[in-house]
Amino acid sequence: MELYDFLEFEPFNRLRELMGTDQLGQFELFDPDRHLTGDERSVLARQGLQLPRSMLGRLLDHCLCYKNSRVAIVDEDTLHLANCDQFPDRDQYRVGTSEQAFDAPTVVCSACLQVLNYQGYDEQKARKEYYNRQVLQQFSLEAFWSDYVPYPLNRDREKVKPIDRSEGVEGPPTSNPIG
């Protein structure tokens, strides 16, 4: 009997493409402590979740994550995407992955855009003032996720650190020293 080479089986290749796996063997065993269930994903997108600080993490690119998904949090009406230096100090956060998950209209946090250097956003450069304002005003979470693919993160490979307290206990401050 001749074994079929599934790497040349078009429907499977198309399926892999749709799943966004460009490499073979990129599989993680499902672990409910580290991987979102389908239900959690839809709740994050629709209603949002109230989560304790300890459940959130930050990735090396500063983005916030919950299990194997990038997430955003809303504090009052400010949308945070990263563990920025304005990150609110709370025990619980309202977490979601879409605008729909946050009841009120939100304004994106400029400190987050700064720490991510999102679309070249940079408040340190005076000549960028007008440009920065545009990035801020035109911000949409949906567009953000096309730059920072939210899901699925590979939790076997990603380094995830706890959210810093505002007073930043570890490491030197990231802002430039004065003088």
Ligand SMILES: [Zn+2]
């Ligand atoms: Zn922020």
